[in-house]
Amino acid sequence: MINFDLDLDYLRTFQAVAELGSMHRAAEVRHMTQPAVTRQMAILSREVGATLFRRFGRGVMLTEAGEALLKESRLVFRTVEEGLRRVREVEERERLTLSLGSSNYVAATGLVIPVRAFRKAHPEVRFDFVCGSSEAMTERVREGSLDLAVVTLPGRSEGLRRIRLWTDTFVAAIPAEFPLARQERVALGDLAAGPLLLPPFGSTTRLLIDRVLRRRELRPSRVIEFDTLEAIAAGVAMTLGTAILPIRLLAPTSPHASLISSRPIEGFDESRDLGILMRRGRPPDPREAALISFLERELGERQLALPSP
Numbered sequence: 001m002i003n004f005d006l007d008l009d010y011l012r013t014f015q016a017v018a019e020l021g022s023m024h025r026a027a028e029v030r031h032m033t034q035p036a037v038t039r040q041m042a043i044l045s046r047e048v049g050a051t052l053f054r055r056f057g058r059g060v061m062l063t064e065a066g067e068a069l070l071k072e073s074r075l076v077f078r079t080v081e082e083g084l085r086r087v088r089e090v091e092e093r094e095r096l097t098l099s100l101g102s103s104n105y106v107a108a109t110g111l112v113i114p115v116r117a118f119r120k121a122h123p124e125v126r127f128d129f130v131c132g133s134s135e136a137m138t139e140r141v142r143e144g145s146l147d148l149a150v151v152t153l154p155g156r157s158e159g160l161r162r163i164r165l166w167t168d169t170f171v172a173a174i175p176a177e178f179p180l181a182r183q184e185r186v187a188l189g190d191l192a193a194g195p196l197l198l199p200p201f202g203s204t205t206r207l208l209i210d211r212v213l214r215r216r217e218l219r220p221s222r223v224i225e226f227d228t229l230e231a232i233a234a235g236v237a238m239t240l241g242t243a244i245l246p247i248r249l250l251a252p253t254s255p256h257a258s259l260i261s262s263r264p265i266e267g268f269d270e271s272r273d274l275g276i277l278m279r280r281g282r283p284p285d286p287r288e289a290a291l292i293s294f295l296e297r298e299l300g301e302r303q304l305a306l307p308s309p
Helices: 008-020 023-029 034-048 064-095 104-109 112-121 134-143 188-193 204-215 229-237 286-299
Strands: 053-056 059-062 097-103 126-132 148-152 160-175 195-198 222-225 242-246 260-263 271-279
Touching: 008 023, 008 034, 008 064, 023 034, 059 064, 097 104, 097 134, 097 286, 104 126, 104 148, 104 229, 112 126, 112 286, 126 134, 134 148, 134 160, 134 271, 148 286, 160 229, 160 286, 188 204, 195 229, 204 271, 229 242, 229 260, 271 286
Parallel strands: 097 126, 097 148, 195 222, 195 242
Antiparallel strands: 053 059, 148 271, 160 242, 160 260, 160 271
16 A cells, blocks of 8 residues: 655656656756666655566667556646645635625625625625624734725724724704704704614723713613614604714715704713724735725715704
8 A cells, every 4th residue: 555655756757767667868868867766766665565667778668557656647647736736726816705794784885886886896706794793893804804894993993904984973863753853953952852862882882972961961761772773763763762872874875864853952962983904014915905995985074964953
């Protein structure tokens, strides 16, 4: 039985001897000395357990066992070459794969146009997309499972590079039939007096809102938490309560625009930056740079006007 630790180089030498019919000529082709070729063939014959060559004039010719080994060795190298080709294909696919993360909010309000444009311009790139909370997407970029993410930019971003795209300002979101919707401006205390729909405790936006409420020494009479800002907007449309939401989520083209009134909030001066996160110290490759350009062109510093009362 052949020793599977045997160097494939011996089979290359064997093929050269078999095809050229000469140890000397095989040594020249293989850039080896003739004694080295003879030694390799003796070792190979011993490992196979059969005589592979017999003398023929000044050269050699294959025995029946040698003919069988030549056929099998060609199969071996075809298998190896096919395996290496598949490995290279996998590597090529990985190089052409771009993984993008996004917060639910950004996915719903800003990514459709730039991602469609990017995919049309770069059909060769496999596009992996995942969305969730900004906090979860930030951690995935930090750990390297995402190439980049478009999220609410965190206050602390050690090890991450930030590219700000736009700044969100906030407005009161009020069911259109609520009396508050008839006011041109809304006091923060009025929002706190009724059911207030808020994002999860600990999220970046919740921290921002809670900071303003503490500064104004206000405590909501009742808080209803929703996982996403989009769900909060739907809750307002259902008349479950009021909310404090980014202005772009309540644009005239939003699903619940006719059911929700947007009003400025007196004394609410907080905002949040949204943009691209990627790991620091790793320059973007060409496909990432192209996507960043699409995002900057479509989303950079885009501002929305507050709908008229």
